[in-house]
Amino acid sequence: MKGAYDIITIGGSAGSLSVLTMLLDALPENMRMPVVIVLHRLRNVESEMGRLLSATKKIREPEDKEPVKDHHFYLAPQNYHLMIEADKTFMLDYSELVNYSRPAIDMTFSSVAEVYGHRALCILLSGANKDGAEGLCEVIAAGGTGIAQDPQTATFEAMPQSAIDLCRDVKILTIEEIIKFIFFET
Amino acid sequence: MKEDISAVDFLDIINIVKLQYGYDFAGYVQASLKRRILRFMSRTNISTVFDLKHRLINDSELFTHMVQYITVNVTEMFRDPRFYRTLREEVLPKLAAYPNIKIWHAGCSTGEEVFSMAILLQEAGLLSRTKLYASDLNPMNLEKAATGIIPLDNMKDYTYNYIQSGGLADFSNYYTARYDNVLIKKELRKQINFFQHNLVTDTVFNEFQLICCRNVFIYFNRELQNHVLQLFYDSLSSRGYLAMGIRESMRFANIHKQYETVHAQEKIYRRKS
Structure with a gap:
């Protein structure tokens, strides 16, 4: 249904870059809602990840307390967990690694589940560990929609497969199907 | 299912800690503090918020232990x-x-x-x-x-x-x-x-x-x-x-x-x- 979501959150790790680029380039320039991306990245190196991800979309790394705005693409900065507060501002967190990762996809998904409930759409792409699975299931439990990249099409299947194994009602879609879903259902 | 802390309970905990121990967490961002209190409860096998409040009032060692958990103590040399x-x-x-x-x-x-x-x-x-x-x-x-x-x-x-x-x-x-x-x-x-x-x-x-x-x-x-x-x-x-x-x-x-x-x-x- 059109207008069913207030946010799209995408998590990815090993093997997710190329599909993420494909997905981002396919999305319209002017999305009605914010798109928040969480990728596992190296922690203390300078990186131009935002620019690498998409030639067509301007992707910014949010600062603490910055409001989450519609029409914007955001990327979780290196070495912080990224969460969203009840007043729809970003909150950065420099606490322990979760699933060996900071940023951890679980942390972001979990806060999105709490703040956006059924208005959240979360997508979990290729990756070699289980980060994001619990968070995706929390999104679904809160009435939101959780999509896992079809493990058969993922370079590393562990991450989407963990979500599929952990809870029911995960939508299993290929990248092409995910793009269609975003076009027709959001 | 995940345990949660209601807004009222959260304020109670903040107040107990403030009155009893002099630490004021009222201005802390709620989402992360709540998450860390829940994590502390699960690590110390405190299953209800009621128990937590009761023990905080009566057991100062528990509070010392809780401060360890609810403050973030992660750091690095030459970070950034x-x-x-x-x-x-x-x-x-x-x-x-x-x-x-x-x-x-x-x-x-x-x-x-x-x-x-x-x-x-x-x-x-x-x-x-x-x-x-x-x-x-x-x-x-x-x-x-x-x-x-x-x-x-x-x-x-x-x-x-x-x-x-x-x-x-x-x-x-x-x-x-x-x-x-x-x-x-x-x-x-x-x-x-x-x-x-x-x-x-x-x-x-x-x-x-x-x-x-x-x-x-x-x-x-x-x-x-x-x-x-x-x-x-x-x-x-x-x-x-x-x-x-x-x-x-x-x-x-x-x-x-x-x-x-x-x-x-x-x-x-x-x-x-």
């Missing part, structure tokens, strides 16, 4: 190497003009950032005329920091960070390794004074040319951020420097007009007059 490069190249040469330098690390956790600063000062030839004040609200952190001991496993990352920050010495000159730990050399630590200070409830205690408070503001709401930025303003000498975490921003705080930006990307500011 480019920040340290900027300090080296742009800030320390300015500080060199003072006969005596005083620097405050507020929220120093287990000391890794203040050790990094001591190394920078040593390399700039300024350490012997600098006093470093390093404070934290958590006494366990301060005890650990005062030992100067760091796990050996971390040193590979720290060495990498150090080199990225423009460090030219052999990093292993700054510590001695023994078994699974390293000891930061005494000569680097002798100018550091670790002490307890709570940014929420404690006040100005000295005047500084540089205050480093990195990745502390992210846990505070805007009101408390303003309060602490005022405290720092009052603690800085005229034209003194303030360094925040590289993702922390002053622009959402009312007080930002009293500071000028020295380095926008590395979040280094200066008291205006």
Whole structure:
């Protein structure tokens, strides 16, 4: 249904870059809602990840307390967990690694589940560990929609497969199907 | 299913902690504090919020233990190497003009950032005329920091960070390794004074040319951020420097007009007059 979501959150790790680029380039320039991306990245190196991800979309790394705005693409900065507060501002967190990762996809998904409930759409792409699975299931439990990249099409299947194994009602879609879903259902 | 804490219970917990132990967490960002309280409950097998409240009132050891869990004590040496490069190249040469330098690390956790600063000062030839004040609200952190001991496993990352920050010495000159730990050399630590200070409830205690408070503001709401930025303003000498975490921003705080930006990307500011 059109207008069913207030946010799209995408998590990815090993093997997710190329599909993420494909997905981002396919999305319209002017999305009605914010798109928040969480990728596992190296922690203390300078990186131009935002620019690498998409030639067509301007992707910014949010600062603490910055409001989450519609029409914007955001990327979780290196070495912080990224969460969203009840007043729809970003909150950065420099606490322990979760699933060996900071940023951890679980942390972001979990806060999105709490703040956006059924208005959240979360997508979990290729990756070699289980980060994001619990968070995706929390999104679904809160009435939101959780999509896992079809493990058969993922370079590393562990991450989407963990979500599929952990809870029911995960939508299993290929990248092409995910793009269609975003076009027709959001 | 995940246990949750209602808004009323959350306030109760904050109030008990404040009245009983003098720690004021009311200005902390709720989402992360709640998550950390829940994590503490699950680790200590406290299954209901009622039990937690009851035990907090009656068991001060439990509270000491809880402070460990609900405050974030993660830190690294030379975290954000480019920040340290900027300090080296742009800030320390300015500080060199003072006969005596005083620097405050507020929220120093287990000391890794203040050790990094001591190394920078040593390399700039300024350490012997600098006093470093390093404070934290958590006494366990301060005890650990005062030992100067760091796990050996971390040193590979720290060495990498150090080199990225423009460090030219052999990093292993700054510590001695023994078994699974390293000891930061005494000569680097002798100018550091670790002490307890709570940014929420404690006040100005000295005047500084540089205050480093990195990745502390992210846990505070805007009101408390303003309060602490005022405290720092009052603690800085005229034209003194303030360094925040590289993702922390002053622009959402009312007080930002009293500071000028020295380095926008590395979040280094200066008291205006």
